[in-house]
């Protein structure tokens with residue numbers, strides 16, 4: 001594979017950008033080799049600066065549910081740009097998208113737009129604290145909620161990949177207000193709540209974790225958390241930055257039938273543009289300024305171009321809910337193909353999947369929390385990643401991420417992925 005142009009760009013990039021990238025996981029540090037510089041994308045594919053073509057299983061870390069360059073979204077952006085890039089004043093599109101979000105996700109009675117998932121979770125947390133008058137929060141080991149200080153404790157995603165789940169720079173004062181528990185362990189949460197009686201403002205989680213690889217909630221887990229929150233006056237926050245409008249029209253909360261108090265949303269509601277949002281019960285949301293006392297603001301929040309892209313995307317999803325079944329079928333086809341290869345090669349790796357999210361862990365243990373995710377052989381994952389890349393399949397460059405399937409991946413592309421997976425596993429097995 002020729003990647004001279006990407007290599008040259010990476011070497012230039014390192015002179016001006018820390019580590020040569022604008023988000024750590026992109027640097028390929030966990031998998032080895034040089035990162036690829038991407039020039040364009042269309043449908044299921046991305047093209048790098050050296051004109052190599054890849055089936056994209058990152059899909060911009062989630063938002064490209066409809067694949068790259070969806071015409072409806074692109075057209076909405078073109079039209080918005082013709083009107084303005086930004087006003088810093090209210091617009092009709094903000095009202096329309098807010099109304100649509102509350103329709104698609106009924107637990108969200110009111111919603112505030114921000115510019116990223118990080119902003120959404122930081123703001124939701126401040127709101128939960130302001131609303132309850134309490135300081136402490138509970139998050140789960142291996143869950144990632146962006147890079148806000150309160151969340152860089154036992155964090156997944158890039159923080160886990162870089163081996164810095166607890167980042168320097170977070171003050172002891174902040175860290176002590178973040179309590180952590182293992183995912184899928186209700187007893188651990190109950191113990192924390194009992195030991196910190198009346199001091200917990202919020203429990204925040206990814207209802208399906210995507211940032212330690214794909215990890216599903218066990219039967220009754222989300223309902224159990226709902227119950228603990230109800231009994232203790234704690235605000236339950238579902239971070240649906242990855243799962244909202246991806247796992248179903250109404251997100252993971254619809255799929256599992258559990259209603260959080262607040263929900264955080266991100267990249268998906270911008271159709272790929274930089275957007276985030278937090279919303280939930282009107283009673284809580286009315287604590288946000290200027291309706292209430294909890295301050296939160298943003299010059300570019302509700303940006304008209306981003307709102308137009310998001311509105312086009314959500315409108316499409318709302319009107320085409322049949323895509324969720326087809327995404328699930330494609331993902332199941334890939335999982336079944338992978339399992340067949342594992343059987344043929346007598347390998348016992350673990351595959352977790354739901355809807356259009358899927359991960360393979362290089363471990364024979366079931367993966368249900370961060371500790372079990374960490375039993376995966378990450379060095380082997382690195383070799384697997386490189387093998388897949390050489391065969392034109394671009395996976396997230398870390399074991400602690402999820403692959404995202406888009407509607408642009410049809411059965412024949414899914415079969416290409418399955419074939420590449422088989423070849424690479426066979427090669428790794430022979431080479432072992």
Ligand SMILES: Cc1ncc(COP(=O)(O)O)c(C=O)c1O
Pocket residue numbers: 116117118119121144145146147206210211239240241242266267276
């Ligand atoms: C579940 C979750 N929450 C929050 C974030 C933070 O979003 P952003 O990277 O847009 O700040 C991410 C992704 O990075 C995420 O996956």
Ligand SMILES: N[C@H](C=O)CCC(=O)O
Pocket residue numbers: 023024025026061144157158211242401
């Ligand atoms: N897992 C993260 C987002 O969902 C990865 C994106 C990033 O950190 O750049």
